[in-house]
Amino acid sequence: MDLSSNKPFIAGNWKMNKTTHEAVEFAEALNDAVSIEEIEATIVLFPAFTALSEIKKNLEKSPVFMGAQDLFWEEKGAFTGEISASMLKDAGCDYVLIGHSERRKYFGESNESVNKKIRKALTHNLSPVMCIGESLEERKKGETIKKIETQLKDGLNGLGKDEIKRIILAYEPIWAIGTGETATPAQAEEVHHFIRNKLAENYGNENTSCVIILYGGSVKPANTFSLLKEKDINGVLVGGASLKVDSFKEIITEAIKAYKER
Ligand code: PGA
Numbered sequence: 001m002d003l004s005s006n007k008p009f010i011a012g013n014w015k016m017n018k019t020t021h022e023a024v025e026f027a028e029a030l031n032d033a034v035s036i037e038e039i040e041a042t043i044v045l046f047p048a049f050t051a052l053s054e055i056k057k058n059l060e061k062s063p064v065f066m067g068a069q070d071l072f073w074e075e076k077g078a079f080t081g082e083i084s085a086s087m088l089k090d091a092g093c094d095y096v097l098i099g100h101s102e103r104r105k106y107f108g109e110s111n112e113s114v115n116k117k118i119r120k121a122l123t124h125n126l127s128p129v130m131c132i133g134e135s136l137e138e139r140k141k142g143e144t145i146k147k148i149e150t151q152l153k154d155g156l157n158g159l160g161k162d163e164i165k166r167i168i169l170a171y172e173p174i175w176a177i178g179t180g181e182t183a184t185p186a187q188a189e190e191v192h193h194f195i196r197n198k199l200a201e202n203y204g205n206e207n208t209s210c211v212i213i214l215y216g217g218s219v220k221p222a223n224t225f226s227l228l229k230e231k232d233i234n235g236v237l238v239g240g241a242s243l244k245v246d247s248f249k250e251i252i253t254e255a256i257k258a259y260k261e262r
Contacts, residue, residue: 001065002042003168004210007039007041008235008236009042010248010251010255011044011095011235012043012046012243012248013216013237014046015069015102018048019050020050023055024051024055026045027064029245030062030245030248031058045059045064045242046066046068049069052091052093056092067096068083068091068095068096070083070097070117072084072117073117073120074120089124095126097131097237098114101131101172101174111151111154114151115155115157118155118156122166127167127168130170131172131237132152132169133173135174139173152199161204161207164199164211165207165208168214169212170216173217177216178240180218181217182223185226188233189230189231189233192213196209196213213233215235215236215237219237219239219251220251221250221254224251224258225258226258228258231262236255238251
């Protein structure tokens with residue numbers, strides 16, 4: 001696990017893509033491509049559950065970390081179809097996505113369930129990546145900041161100062177996810193800046209200045225550099241463009257370049 005904000009954090013969210021065989025092929029190719037970059041970026045893959053254990057074997061000696069796309073907040077028991085934090089640890093995960101907008105939209109995730117999942121992840125030493133973001137309608141109505149504020153307040157409810165340091169946030173405007181329409185660096189920075197200030201207000205600047213805040217939503221090699229030049233953007237959560245080694249690798253290179261120039 002690497003929670004340093006001194007280098008860019010590049011995460012690939014594969015969503016419901018790639019069989020185990022395809023996932024392993026990707027991991028092998030990525031390993032070959034990234035070994036020199038290991039100290040300059042934190043790289044994390046988020047494959048489907050079925051590929052986790054197998055991929056881990058390929059990442060054992062690699063600088064690339066692994067995370068899962070979700071978990072359930074109970075320890076174990078009669079919860080058909082769910083997966084626990086201990087199972088994810090056992091499979092080799094260090095990170096877990098929580099509250100992705102697709103989970104909120106299709107599977108009824110609420111800020112309350114997100115909060116329970118974050119707490120469970122932390123008790124198992126998994127770093128939660130909490131995803132937040134507004135819809136197009138909310139943006140048009142000028143409600144972006146209000147939405148983000150509520151998601152932060154309810155999603156992080158009850159967490160202490162030491163816990164907040166272990167959280168990663170991902171600002172993903174829903175209108176930018178999978179649409180090809182990226183937020184401009186200025187639009188993204190405005191929200192990231194708000195998030196950082198809000199965290200500092202609630203938990204103290206000394207505890208939150210290093211919290212990693214990612215941008216997600218149609219990130220590609222061509223827009224990574226300008227996004228990562230912004231002061232409060234520490235990395236990217238990449239969907240579509242993380243499915244091919246070439247574009248994912250290019251994003252890593254662009255992010256490192258931008259971070260060096262900040
Ligand atoms: P996208 O997805 O890069 O395909 O827009 C990002 C995400 O949903 O995390």
